[in-house]
Amino acid sequence: MKQLKSPIYKNYLTALAFLAPFMVLYLWFWIYPIIKGFLTSLTAGSIGAEKTFVGLDNYRYMLSDDKFWSSFWNTLYFILISTPSIVVVGLVMALLVNMKLKGTTWLRTAFFMPYMLSVSVLGSIWVFILQSRTGLIAETLSSFGVTMEFSFFGSWGMGWLSILIATLWWTAGFNMIMFLAGLQEISDDLYEAADIDGANRWAKFRYITMPSLKGVTALVMMLQTIASFKLFGQTWLITKGGPGTSTTPLVHYIYQIAFRQWDSGYASAVSFVLFLTIALISLIQFKLLMSKK
Amino acid sequence: MYLCGYAIALLMVAPLLWMFISAFKQPGSTVTVLSKLFSPPFTLDSFIKVLKPDGTAMMWRWTLNSVIVGVVQTGITVLFSSWAAFAVSRIAFKGKTIIFVLILIGMMVPVESIVVPLFDMVTDMGWSNSYNALIWPGMMLPLAFLILKQFIDQLPNELLEAARIDGAGAFLIWWKMIWPLSRSSMAAVSIFIFIQSWNNLLWPLLVAQETSMMTLPVGIPTFQSIFATDLAVPMASNVLASVPALLVFLLFQRHIIKGISMTGIK
Numbered sequence: 001m002k003q004l005k006s007p008i009y010k011n012y013l014t015a016l017a018f019l020a021p022f023m024v025l026y027l028w029f030w031i032y033p034i035i036k037g038f039l040t041s042l043t044a045g046s047i048g049a050e051k052t053f054v055g056l057d058n059y060r061y062m063l064s065d066d067k068f069w070s071s072f073w074n075t076l077y078f079i080l081i082s083t084p085s086i087v088v089v090g091l092v093m094a095l096l097v098n099m100k101l102k103g104t105t106w107l108r109t110a111f112f113m114p115y116m117l118s119v120s121v122l123g124s125i126w127v128f129i130l131q132s133r134t135g136l137i138a139e140t141l142s143s144f145g146v147t148m149e150f151s152f153f154g155s156w157g158m159g160w161l162s163i164l165i166a167t168l169w170w171t172a173g174f175n176m177i178m179f180l181a182g183l184q185e186i187s188d189d190l191y192e193a194a195d196i197d198g199a200n201r202w203a204k205f206r207y208i209t210m211p212s213l214k215g216v217t218a219l220v221m222m223l224q225t226i227a228s229f230k231l232f233g234q235t236w237l238i239t240k241g242g243p244g245t246s247t248t249p250l251v252h253y254i255y256q257i258a259f260r261q262w263d264s265g266y267a268s269a270v271s272f273v274l275f276l277t278i279a280l281i282s283l284i285q286f287k288l289l290m291s292k293k
Numbered sequence: 294m295y296l297c298g299y300a301i302a303l304l305m306v307a308p309l310l311w312m313f314i315s316a317f318k319q320p321g322s323t324v325t326v327l328s329k330l331f332s333p334p335f336t337l338d339s340f341i342k343v344l345k346p347d348g349t350a351m352m353w354r355w356t357l358n359s360v361i362v363g364v365v366q367t368g369i370t371v372l373f374s375s376w377a378a379f380a381v382s383r384i385a386f387k388g389k390t391i392i393f394v395l396i397l398i399g400m401m402v403p404v405e406s407i408v409v410p411l412f413d414m415v416t417d418m419g420w421s422n423s424y425n426a427l428i429w430p431g432m433m434l435p436l437a438f439l440i441l442k443q444f445i446d447q448l449p450n451e452l453l454e455a456a457r458i459d460g461a462g463a464f465l466i467w468w469k470m471i472w473p474l475s476r477s478s479m480a481a482v483s484i485f486i487f488i489q490s491w492n493n494l495l496w497p498l499l500v501a502q503e504t505s506m507m508t509l510p511v512g513i514p515t516f517q518s519i520f521a522t523d524l525a526v527p528m529a530s531n532v533l534a535s536v537p538a539l540l541v542f543l544l545f546q547r548h549i550i551k552g553i554s555m556t557g558i559k
Contacts, residue, residue, distance in 0.1 A: 014463045015386035022377035022434060023392070025369075029411065029430045030399045037410040096298040109546065110302035113309065116542045118492045120513040121531045125308050128524050136311065139326050169305065174553060181554035230405045233494045237514060251405045251495070258409045259499060267409045275406035282401035 034275065041269035046262040058269035068270060070245050071253035074160075078249060079228040081164055086224050087217060089168055090175030095209075097176065098183045108180075112173035119170075123237025126166040130238075156246035159239045163247060166234055171227075175220050182216030183209070222285040229278050250274055312535075315528040316340065322525055339529035343516075352533055354505055355512035362427045362497075362508060363490040367483050369428075374437035375479065379467050381438075382445040383453065399435035405495060412499050426500040427508065433489060437482050444478045445471060481552035484545055491538060509534045 041058055045051035062068050093111045097104055114122070129136040130152035138148040152162045190208050199207070232251040235241050241248035241256075248256070254274065258267035317335040320342050344352055380386075381393055411430045420426040448471070456466050494510040501507045507515065513534055517527040542549060 011384065011463070012386050015380045015384040015389075018376040018380035018384065018463070018467070019392065022373040022438065025373065025429065025432065026396065026399065026434050029432070030402060030407070030434065031395065033407040033410040033414065033430075034402060036413070037407055040410060040413070093301065096294070096301070099294060099298075101295055101298055107298050107302050108550075109543075110306050112546075112550070113539065113542065114305060116488070116538045117535055118510045118513070118538070119494050120510040121312075121535050124513065124517055124527060124531055125312055128528070129308060129311075134522055134524075139323075143326055169308065173305075177550050177553045226403070230403050232405065233510075236494075254405070254409065255495070258412070264409055264413060271406045271409050275402060278403050278406065279398075279401040286397075 037268045037275075038272055040264055041272050042265075044265045046264060051265065054265070058266045059273075061266065062269055062273070067245055067248075067253060071248050071250050074247065075229060075231065075249040078160065078163070078231060079225050081160065082167060082228055083221050083224045085164065085168055086172060086175050087220055089172045090220060091179050091213070091217075093172060093176035094179035094183055097180060108176075111176050114170050115173045117170065119233035120237060122166060122170050123234065126162065126169075126238055130162050153239050154243060156243075159243070159247040163231075163234045163238055166238060170234075175224075178216055178220050178223075179213065182213045186212045218288060219285075222281065222288075226278055226281055229274065229281075312528050312531050315525055316532040318525045320526050321523045339525045340533065342526050343530045343533060351504055351507070351512065352530065355507050355509045356534075356537070358424075358427070358501075358506065359491055359508040359510075361424065363487045365424075365428050366432050366490045367487045370432045370434055370437045370486055371441075371479055371483050374434055374482075375441050375472065375475065376467065378438050378442035378445050379463075379471050382442050384463065396435050396438055400439065404431040408496060408499060411496075415500055421500060422503045422506045424506075427497055427506070431493070431496050433486050437486065440478060440482050441475060444475050448474060480548055484541075484549050485552040488538070488549075 040051070042053060042055060043051035044054045044057070097108045097111065101107065117125075127135075132138055132148065132151045132154075135152075137152075141148050150158060152158050186209065190212075191204060194204050194208060228249075230251055231249045232255065235247050235249055235252050236255070239247040241252050245253075250270070251274070254267050254270050257263050257270065314331070316339055317337070318339065319334060319336055320339050377396075381389060415421060415426045415430065418425075453466055453470060456470060461469065492510060493508070497508045497511045501511055504512070504515070513530055516530055520527050
């Protein structure tokens with residue numbers, strides 16, 4: 001990246017002309033909302049109404065708001081369960097595709113296809129599969145004479161399991177592609193050398209494949225962490241955040257405060273905390289990527 | 294290994310197959326009992342019911358809205374980002390570092406954390422239920438910029454230098470060289486942005502309250518909420534909403550996969 005970067009033009013006006021359309025949109029719809037959001041978080045009042053300055057009251061309230069903490073812990077819990085599962089499933093899929101079995105293109109297509117669905121279609125399919133009494137699983141069980149004793153959306157644990165399954169089904173293919181790119185970067189020489197040394201399959205995996213995938217794995221974990229912080233569609237569509245608030249993550253909670261209770265001040269405060277959290281994670285990710293290069 | 298691979302593949306495809314088969318069953322018929330699912334009759338009645346213009350499902354309109362929003366967002370993002378990337382990469386000007394850092398900050402801002410102020414802005418401008426509201430906020434400008442800049446950085450200087458000596462202006466260089474040369478990375482970025490836009494739920498859910506302004510991801514759950522026991526008709530709407538995306542995937546599989554390994558952002 002360092003070489004060949006000498007500029008070919010030195011003209012302020014030309015630069016301005018090329019930058020202007022981008023910067024206008026960018027400042028208007030990205031940078032300004034961050035500032036506006038922070039300022040709103042210091043006020044009280046609903047969307048569209050007169051706002052009064054209240055200082056850090058919203059943030060103080062947040063610290064004692066059980067629903068905020070529950071949505072925060074819910075988000076962390078989802079990171080905890082989804083990150084390892086997505087790494088394992090994505091890696092297994094990538095290894096299977098990379099083995100060049102017969103019909104490997106078909107496998108890759110099958111693994112990746114769910115990612116192309118809209119989250120709304122995904123939500124609908126999984127609700128129909130998992131719902132009590134009339135769902136695919138419930139009916140299939142009952143046709144064998146077994147009654148489904150539990151509900152997939154009835155408790156904290158089952159609710160999150162349902163969201164995890166749906167999310168895995170949806171995004172595992174995406175993560176497979178990342179791992180696949182990583183696998184294809186490993187030089188064949190390494191494996192050939194190992195063959196000469198008489199290494200078995202497991203040894204090759206353990207001492208060549210796994211260390212070489214360290215970078216990709218870190219990236220996948222970071223991305224999944226960030227994606228978990230943005231989790232909204234699946235919970236909104238599949239469990240509706242319930243029962244109670246047990247499957248409500250942060251963005252879902254922001255949605256409820258802002259567009260159900262119309263409290264824009266408090267919603268902005270929670271949003272700002274979300275922004276800071278993700279910015280921090282991205283910064284760490286950025287540092288890691290830079291140190292790798 | 295074969296067994297394992299194909300077992301997982303079957304598991305991944307099964308829900309999709311179920312969706313397709315169910316959609317071809319009569320409205321109201323049982324699709325959850327497997328023996329009944331695979332037995333005829335198979336009809337197009339559920340599709341007809343979804344597409345009938347009786348005001349509840351506006352599939353055509355939602356698809357059109359999704360296409361309009363997706364195409365305009367993708368086009369503008371790629372075009373504007375390409376210009377900006379060219380300027381930052383190849384033109385010397387004061388304040389370049391500031392602009393570059395400012396755009397890097399954008400990479401760290403999730404749209405989800407600014408929807409509340411964005412909604413406020415859009416309401417103040419009187420944009421509710423309009424294409425303006427659906428299109429302008431939340432475009433993935435920083436991502437497109439960084440990927441295209443990375444590409445333009447790698448172009449050999451001699452090439453552009455030669456064109457400049459021939460007297461080509463900056464715009465001509467962009468038009469004759471940058472645009473055609475970065476076509477493949479632009480294709481990857483475009484497909485990626487289009488998928489994101491096509492699947493976006495949160496933002497259109499907030500600004501499109503009128504049925505006629507909804508995009509597919511918002512319209513589908515709204516439409517399906519009136520069906521409690523009939524699964525065939527909702528499944529037909531799922532199929533109609535998915536077929537364009539699945540077709541695009543089957544046609545451009547290589548580009549899409551390249552785009553993902555290039556961007557690494559979901």
